[in-house]
Amino acid sequence: SQQGEEDPQALSIQEGENATMNCSYKTSINNLQWYRQNSGRGLVHLILIRSNEREKHSGRLRVTLDTSKKSSSLLITASRAADTASYFCAPTLEGGADGLTFGKGTHLIIQP
Amino acid sequence: EADIYQTPRYLVIGTGKKITLECSQTMGHDKMYWYQQDPGMELHLIHYSYGVNSTEKGDLSSESTVSRIRTEHFPLTLESARPSHTSQYLCASSNGPFYGYTFGSGTRLTVV
Incomplete structure (x- = not known):
């Protein structure tokens, strides 16, 4: 198994703003999952x-994958307090x- | 509803006691996993199973043991608890590495 590295370690934004977090990895993959x-x-x-x-999209989530750069990003649009995690x-x-x-992981805080 | 259950949710126990953390899933998944996580830290895989009568050690050495007598049940046992075992233990199941994992709510263990 290999470990993904999330960046930034912590992120604090205002409710309603978009949140972007990144992931880098080192070897060839079959898939990448976000939790x-x-x-x-x-x-x-x-x-x-x-x-x-x-x-790939799912509701307010948008995930991109760039296998040439061995990186992925997770975008949460129109953030809500419940997205704090x-x-x-x-x-x-x-x-x-x-x-x-x-x-x-990336610790995301949504400020009301 | 298909789900994965962990009991107890919280456990405070004295040093030297034997404990078993329970994990059951109703999804018929062959693959099951145990992770250990300290607050704010990464998850460490300590045990996994491919199916009945299959158990493997994970990336992090652990003094715990597991068994898989039934597909739905994957208990973790500590023969003699120590304060260093204080942590959160998370159980998960899946249909394999090409599918997402379903996690239980965890057992927060404190050994005093």
Whole structure:
């Protein structure tokens, strides 16, 4: 397994603004997944983007993937207070080795 | 409704005690995982299972053990709890590395 590295480590924005967080990884992947974790809770799967996809949308979420740069971004549009959480990316190796590995995440705070 | 359940939600226990953290899922997933997470830190994979009677150690060495006698059940046991075991333990399941993981709400363990 390999670990994605999220950037920035922390982000604070006003409600209604857009939030962008980035993920970098090191080797070839089959897919990359994004998860959200509210304080003290388990992770919630947000979106999975496959290596042959460049962009994917789900509601207010937009994920991009650039395999040539080994990077991905998660955009949350029109942020809400309920979006306050930590966000993690998890790349899956091309061979599909099991057990996702998570970095420290991006801690997002939405100010009312 | 298909889901994954962890019990107990919180546990405070004395040093030297034997504990079992329960994890059950109703989705029929073959793959199950245990992660350990300290507050604000990354998740560490400590155990995983490909199916009944299959258990593997994860990236982080752990003194805990697991068993998989039934598809839906993946309990984690600590034979003799120590303060260094204080952490949050998260259970997850999936259909494999090409699909998203479903996480439980976690067990927050404190060993005093």
